[in-house]
Amino acid sequence: MTDRTYSESRRTPVQLAALLFGAVFLLVGIAGFIPGITSDVGSMEFAGHESEAMLLGIFQVSILHNIVHLLYGVAGLALARTAGSARGYLLIGGVVYLGLWLYGLLIDKESTANFVPLNDADDWLHLGLGVAMVALSFLPGQRRVQEHKVDRRYGREPRI
Structure with a gap:
């Protein structure tokens, strides 16, 4: 028998x-x-700063906010199939989150401009997510290939 x-x-x-x-x-x-x-899920609005729902009691959310998270999640899973699309997802997604962070800092939280809705905790989370996603987009995109020798008699790698 051969290996x-x-x-x-x-x-x-x-x-x-x-x-x-x-x-x-x-x-x-x-x-x-x-x-x-x-x-306060019962007070959740579709969009806008009137939503009193708080994820983990910290992050203000709305139906729109949750849908955006779901779409980002599905996109991440789908785009992780290739290194190039995964890199694009992380880079573009990170830039969008950095833009959302700046948007959250600049708007009046009690105005109609706060349609997502965002609070201070969301703003700083968006900064962290944006920086992390952009940084991770520079991870290696080459596959590591490991070769294994299998002893056909035993169906496993030979012992040395």
Whole structure:
């Protein structure tokens, strides 16, 4: 019996980052509708600063805000399939979050301009997300390939 060699490819670091962010955004979008995780769900508005719903009692959310998180989550999971699209998701998504951070700093939180809605905790979270996503978009996008020799007699790598 002879030994055979096979290659095992893994996701790249940039794909794993996009996959992680996508999964977290999806979970956050779902959690925004769950009473107990989100307080005052009954007062949640579609959009606008009048929504009193608070995710984890900290982050002001609305139906629109939760839908945006769900869409970001689905996009992250879908775009994590290739290194190039994962990089684009993280870079563009990060720039959008940095823009949202600036928007949140500049608007009057009690005005109709606060349609998402945003509070101070959201603003600083958006800064952190934006910086992290842009930084992670520079992770390696090359696949690491590991070769394994398999002893056909035992179906596993030979012992050395």
